[in-house]
Amino acid sequence: MEGSAPVAPQLVQARPKPGTPSLLRELNDRAALELLLAEGPLTRAQLSERTGVSKVTGSQVLARLEERGLVMIAGQQAGGRGPNAALYAVVPTSAYVAGLYVELDQVSTAVADVTGRRVAEVTVDPNGADDPVGMVVGAISQACASAGIGLSRLSAVVIGSPGVLDPNTGAPRLAVNLPTWHEGVLDGLRDVLHTPVVIENDVNLAAMAERADGAAAGQDDFAFVWLGGGLGFAVDLGGRILDGARGAAGEIGQLRVPGDSIGLTGSVVLDDALDRSVLVAMAERHGIQAAPAELADVLRHHPARAQVFAELAPRVALAIPPALAVLDPELVVLGGPVGAAGGALLATLVQECVARELDSAPTIVCAAATDDPVLAGARHLLTGTNRTRLLDAAASYVPG
Secondary structure, X not given: OOOOOOOOOOOOOOOOOOOOHHHHHHHHHHHHHHHHHHHOOEOHHHHHHHHOOOHHHHHHHHHXXXXXXXXXXXXXXXXXXXXXXXXXXEOHXXXXXXXXXXXXXXXXXXXXXXXXXXXXXXXXXXXXXXXXXXXXHHHHHHHHHHHOOOHHHEEEEEEEEOOEEOOOOOOEEEOOOOOOOOOHHHHHHHHXXXXXXXXXXXXXXXXXXXXXXXXOOOOOEEEEXXXXXXXXXXXXXXXXXXXXXXXXXXXXXXXXXXXXXXXXXXXXXHHHHOOHHHHHHHHHHOOOOOOHHHHHHHHOOOOOHHHHHHHHHHHHHOOHHHHHHHOOOOEEEEEHHHHHHHHHHHHHHHHHHHHHHOOOOOEEEEOOOOOOHHHHHHHHHHHHHHHHHHHHHHHOOOOO
């Protein structure tokens, strides 16, 4: 949470307890590595001071972690009396992960090290999309080659895609824009890659990025509205994305809402009100000509952007009251390519529209995590997975 200081894990002091030295080593090693992941690099003295173990015990812990290739000397701390103290940090190359965003017209892939730093990014055309396993493996292979590592170095893969996922198996159940994205894809990828693979809804991943590093950091609850090729929706309750019993939580696109506020009689389906073709038509009415895939980028700086977003805002506002009636979030974040293009202007216009309809409206803001938010969410999820793997490796150490 924003503003909270990291809590240093406490190492366990070795005590004369028969039959437990190996357990104590495991606990000490795991805790030390966790501290280095959260706060490193640190000196031996800092590690001992922050965990309460003796300097001798701290040195033994670092020696074991170095032997496993998990920790290295990353520099020296100057300024003290006597020789400069060595700084210890987690070896960035000790584990790698890959995150992907699979869309209809492109597949974006990023490889990150254990610190969460991206070491390679590639975007490929989904040629052979009728073979989704081959398509994904090909994209990952290119990214790994760019990073200079083999596929076997990956400890986990997270894939963001549109659609509904089975909450029990994690397999895709419905992906309208990806007709070949079927239930067997997940098992096929795990068989080929020989590593844990997770498929997650793209809007959910973008919401995770917003929670971690965006406008929703530090919030108790929030709703995330994705505006791109269509409408996406995610709900974060106390840091947990709501999936629903059948994986369809947030799929509000088929809701019917009154159309009078946007000049239509009767009810209107939300997906139809916010379809990409609708936005293209709006832009054309204001003299903006752009291909659908490029329109969001054009709208970021076009002189007529204010007129387009003023026309779009009432349609976006249609999606807010249903969420408020059921969930009552304190914050609504507008993201996705169109949300990012509208920025604070669109958020303000939508806030005004909602306020005219409701006595008590939530705060509506634009997304702050706009740099590849789906991949950013995947990286955030993977960083936790990667660190868990390293902590398990530290705990499983058996001295020679």
